[in-house]
Amino acid sequence: MSLLKFARNNTKHVFNMHNDTQAIFISSRKLSLVPSFYDQENPAPKFFSSGVQTLLKRLTRPDFAKVFRKRANTNYPVLKTPIYKFLTDEELNVERENANKSADRLLQMPPAVKVNEPTNDVLSKDPALVGYDNSTYMFTDITFGIDNAHRIIVQRSPDGTLQSCDYETRKRLNQIYFPMQGRKLREPKVFSETEKFNSLLDREQYEYILDRACVQYEPDERKYQELTSITYQHLDMHSKFNLLRSTRHFGPMAFYLTWHKSIDRLMLELIQNGTVREAVLLVALRQAIHADLTNEDTCNTLVSQILPRPIQQTKPDVLSEEDIALDTKCTECVDTYINTNSTMKSQQALALQGFREYYQQMVDISRGLKKAHGNV
Amino acid sequence: MPVPPASGTGRYYALAAKSIRLIRQGCTNRPFFHISVTQRKRLNSQPVIEQLGSYDPMPNMNNEKLVALNLERLKFWLGQGAHVTPPVAELLGLSGFFPIHPRSYMTAWRNRRAEKERLEKEETAQSTS
Amino acid sequence: MTTKILALRNVVRNPITALLKQPNIQNNGQNNLIQFSTSPLVYVNFFNKLPAEKLWKSVTSVSNAGAKKGRGKGAGRIRIRDLNRGQIIGVGKINMLWPGLSAPVIRGRELLKQQRLPDDPERMEKLIKLRDSMTRFRRLKLSPIERGWSGARMPGRSLGPPDPVADEEFVGFDTKVLQLRPLLIMKGTLGRTRNFQAMVVTGNGQGLAGFGIGKAKEAQAALRKAKNRAGKKLMHFDIYKNHTVYHDFFTAFGKTKIYVQKKNEGYGLMVHRAIKEICQAIGIKDLRAKVEGPSNLQHIVKAFFIGLLQQRTHQQLAEEKKLHLVEYRAENEYYPTVVASPSTVRTKEEIPKDETLDFKQYVMNDKVILQKKKFPRFYETMPHYELFLKKYEKYRNHEKIRLDLKVEYGEVKSFLNDKYPEEKNEQEA
Numbered sequence: 001m002s003l004l005k006f007a008r009n010n011t012k013h014v015f016n017m018h019n020d021t022q023a024i025f026i027s028s029r030k031l032s033l034v035p036s037f038y039d040q041e042n043p044a045p046k047f048f049s050s051g052v053q054t055l056l057k058r059l060t061r062p063d064f065a066k067v068f069r070k071r072a073n074t075n076y077p078v079l080k081t082p083i084y085k086f087l088t089d090e091e092l093n094v095e096r097e098n099a100n101k102s103a104d105r106l107l108q109m110p111p112a113v114k115v116n117e118p119t120n121d122v123l124s125k126d127p128a129l130v131g132y133d134n135s136t137y138m139f140t141d142i143t144f145g146i147d148n149a150h151r152i153i154v155q156r157s158p159d160g161t162l163q164s165c166d167y168e169t170r171k172r173l174n175q176i177y178f179p180m181q182g183r184k185l186r187e188p189k190v191f192s193e194t195e196k197f198n199s200l201l202d203r204e205q206y207e208y209i210l211d212r213a214c215v216q217y218e219p220d221e222r223k224y225q226e227l228t229s230i231t232y233q234h235l236d237m238h239s240k241f242n243l244l245r246s247t248r249h250f251g252p253m254a255f256y257l258t259w260h261k262s263i264d265r266l267m268l269e270l271i272q273n274g275t276v277r278e279a280v281l282l283v284a285l286r287q288a289i290h291a292d293l294t295n296e297d298t299c300n301t302l303v304s305q306i307l308p309r310p311i312q313q314t315k316p317d318v319l320s321e322e323d324i325a326l327d328t329k330c331t332e333c334v335d336t337y338i339n340t341n342s343t344m345k346s347q348q349a350l351a352l353q354g355f356r357e358y359y360q361q362m363v364d365i366s367r368g369l370k371k372a373h374g375n376v
Numbered sequence: 377m378p379v380p381p382a383s384g385t386g387r388y389y390a391l392a393a394k395s396i397r398l399i400r401q402g403c404t405n406r407p408f409f410h411i412s413v414t415q416r417k418r419l420n421s422q423p424v425i426e427q428l429g430s431y432d433p434m435p436n437m438n439n440e441k442l443v444a445l446n447l448e449r450l451k452f453w454l455g456q457g458a459h460v461t462p463p464v465a466e467l468l469g470l471s472g473f474f475p476i477h478p479r480s481y482m483t484a485w486r487n488r489r490a491e492k493e494r495l496e497k498e499e500t501a502q503s504t505s
Numbered sequence: 506m507t508t509k510i511l512a513l514r515n516v517v518r519n520p521i522t523a524l525l526k527q528p529n530i531q532n533n534g535q536n537n538l539i540q541f542s543t544s545p546l547v548y549v550n551f552f553n554k555l556p557a558e559k560l561w562k563s564v565t566s567v568s569n570a571g572a573k574k575g576r577g578k579g580a581g582r583i584r585i586r587d588l589n590r591g592q593i594i595g596v597g598k599i600n601m602l603w604p605g606l607s608a609p610v611i612r613g614r615e616l617l618k619q620q621r622l623p624d625d626p627e628r629m630e631k632l633i634k635l636r637d638s639m640t641r642f643r644r645l646k647l648s649p650i651e652r653g654w655s656g657a658r659m660p661g662r663s664l665g666p667p668d669p670v671a672d673e674e675f676v677g678f679d680t681k682v683l684q685l686r687p688l689l690i691m692k693g694t695l696g697r698t699r700n701f702q703a704m705v706v707t708g709n710g711q712g713l714a715g716f717g718i719g720k721a722k723e724a725q726a727a728l729r730k731a732k733n734r735a736g737k738k739l740m741h742f743d744i745y746k747n748h749t750v751y752h753d754f755f756t757a758f759g760k761t762k763i764y765v766q767k768k769n770e771g772y773g774l775m776v777h778r779a780i781k782e783i784c785q786a787i788g789i790k791d792l793r794a795k796v797e798g799p800s801n802l803q804h805i806v807k808a809f810f811i812g813l814l815q816q817r818t819h820q821q822l823a824e825e826k827k828l829h830l831v832e833y834r835a836e837n838e839y840y841p842t843v844v845a846s847p848s849t850v851r852t853k854e855e856i857p858k859d860e861t862l863d864f865k866q867y868v869m870n871d872k873v874i875l876q877k878k879k880f881p882r883f884y885e886t887m888p889h890y891e892l893f894l895k896k897y898e899k900y901r902n903h904e905k906i907r908l909d910l911k912v913e914y915g916e917v918k919s920f921l922n923d924k925y926p927e928e929k930n931e932q933e934a
Contacts, residue, residue: 079772129481
């Protein structure tokens with residue numbers, strides 16, 4: 001059996017470890033993906049910790065051209081004339097700060113939380129009211145200023161019992177009285193019919209699916225976690241990570257993959273593209289979530305060195321000595337990780353070797369340039 | 377204002393008698409009620425002080441009748457001495473905010489008796505035929 | 506030629522001239538002498554004395570002076586018709602087959618002979634009908650693409666590129682006529698003389714354009730002169746992203762004022778029709794211009810060109826002001842993109858107190874456009890409007906409900922209707 005097949009079989013095994021209730025079904029033609037939920041351990045404390053949040057934000061590599069791109073689903077039916085202003089340097093910096101804030105708002109990650117439990121409590125039983133009416137009465141409290149989650153929603157059923165409503169009805173009634181734009185009362189067919197959903201996945205419309213799922217469902221719903229997990233797995237299988245970069249969904253996706261210990265393809269992609277620093281960040285993320293790596297100290301020190309530096313959107317032309325030193329340390333860190341914890345060892349090692357050669361070339365070029373310019 | 381808002385003008389005489397009642401909106405053969413607080417002498421077509429909720433008497437696809445109640449404002453107007461008409465009192469009783477209205481018990485009892493009589497009639501009709 | 510044929514035909518028609526024998530002459534005293542009398546032979550009669558042109562002219566004639574004054578051009582004037590239309594040589598009132606003329610001599614193996622064919626009784630009617638249709642004034646029909654601003658008139662119509670100069674051809678250029686009008690001047694010797702004046706704009710849609718005026722006795726000549734002159738006087742204009750101007754501006758020529766506003770992609774040209782032709786020639790696709798004051802076309806054109814030439818690019822503006830020029834777009838969540846930066850930037854302290862920092866105000870040279878007040882529509886102040894609104898409340902949302910139902914169920918029905926199906930179902934059943 002080839003090394004590739006061995007690796008693929010191992011990843012299937014990895015998925016199964018965390019889905020004890022799901023059965024494996026893999027057909028020869030299409031690989032059907034198995035959804036997984038955050039139902040054992042609550043990922044929320046780890047997700048919301050500041051360390052993990054900064055790592056995820058850095059991994060998304062926000063590119064403002066993509067974050068602020070023209071979208072078709074906004075409230076503007078028609079384009080508007082651009083506005084021009086004369087700004088001094090300080091004012092420009094202030095504007096850029098505001099732009100960063102709005103970018104943060106646009107890149108706000110939908111959280112990874114534990115699946116919610118169904119609630120049911122009976123408030124009163126009145127068998128004397130049997131026969132009053134054949135339909136249930138649903139009472140919603142439309143007081144101004146209450147959160148949708150804390151709203152009092154009760155129902156009086158025809159047999160006289162007064163009980164608070166379950167999650168589905170609560171969501172429906174909240175949507176009726178306080179509609180959220182984009183959320184539909186009836187579940188969209190994209191999510192209910194697997195054919196339509198799969199066709200979207202085949203067309204690689206990951207961002208569209210995730211945006212719609214984010215609007216339609218709450219993050220602690222079972223259906224939402226099912227949809228997102230299938231999307232992330234499909235994306236991981238085809239290694240289309242670039243489609244989600246600079247969007248709000250890259251963070252939760254990276255968190256999901258790290259949670260299920262299947263970051264190998266992402267690691268491979270990072271090394272192949274030469275972004276070793278992000279590979280180190282990914283290793284640090286793995287460490288933060290699972291805390292089972294060997295080289296944690298080196299990792300953390302490197303991360304503290306990487307984070308202050310600006311994000312590299314494109315490959316730099318000239319490398320400074322600090323950059324070279326940092327990058328060499330990063331490659332060593334990644335190397336140790338590959339050798340100890342990775343499942344796609346051969347591919348990743350090959351990719352790293354390729355990167356080392358390419359990097360050596362870059363180093364030679366930059367050192368040569370410096371010598372030529374006379375800066376020793 | 378050309379058309380007074382159905383959600384209420386917010387203007388009232390402080391000493392006037394007020395009541396919380398059902399104001400019929402909707403169209404022919406399709407009633408829909410607003411639960412609002414108005415001055416007692418006003419007609420249903422005249423502007424209300426404030427709308428406190430709604431009641432849809434026609435059951436929807438899931439056989440539910442939807443009632444919305446603004447409990448905070450309801451408490452305020454009850455505090456200001458607004459009367460509550462029997463239909464609204466029944467609804468509030470069903471919701472659990474008020475104790476259950478005796479009329480609800482009465483209608484339930486009457487419906488059960490009517491149902492029982494109807495079943496008996498059917499049985500006798502079946503047995504004879 | 507036709508006139509000659511006409512004359513000949515009349516002669517040929519009556520080939521027979523008769524020696525008229527006059528029987529029963531009054532015998533006044535003379536013996537049985539055979540009396541002959543001759544009558545004039547009519548080879549040439551009244552109708553074939555003159556050619557058709559002269560005949561028609563005699564009917565429709567207007568004197569020279571009258572023609573200059575424009576007489577004989579009203580609705581009642583008779584139009585000259587060509588009577589030869591609809592007639593073929595060899596076919597006439599008597600339908601004969603002439604082999605060699607209207608039919609081949611040998612058809613197959615047969616040698617055709619002269620023979621009389623059955624008459625066509627409707628021939629004359631057909632000819633009359635044809636001649637009647639010729640009298641209507643034929644409107645020159647143009648396809649919508651060729652059409653100008655109005656009818657078959659020249660303004661707005663395209664002329665094609667200017668004539669090549671030396672060896673250089675005007676590749677990609679198209680000219681549009683803006684104005685073609687006759688001018689009358691009184692000359693000492695000639696009296697009233699008519700001249701045509703044409704104004705034309707030419708451009709290649711990539712920023713090169715020019716306008717020209719030409720005068721000549723004939724319209725075509727004037728257009729040609731104007732076109733070539735425009736081709737000689739080309740100017741280059743900077744266009745922002747190939748679709749609009751760099752900034753709003755105000756121009757005037759004489760008392761004609763134009764307020765021009767830069768617009769976004771897809772806005773279109775909401776401008777005076779002459780300015781529209783100019784923009785299309787230059788390559789501007791989105792603009793809004795308001796002409797105020799007299800709308801003298803030549804003034805409008807000149808004012809617009811002056812304004813465009815006085816435009817400043819973003820880089821120039823930034824250099825003038827020594828401040829960054831930043832663009833905010835609504836579709837990009839108003840993200841500040843620096844469009845132009847000067848070599849040195851001023852700080853806040855260096856900027857004097859009264860300087861105009863507002864981009865629009867600076868670019869319009871401290872002119873402020875009046876925002877007109879919006880008054881209520883004419884029906885909103887009418888007495889019955891309030892009552893109408895109250896009644897309208899009942900069915901204000903029904904259109905949307907119908908649409909929603911159609912989306913959900915495919916037709917206007919709901920689950921309530923299914924409980925109590927209407928007569929339509931009974932009919933179907």
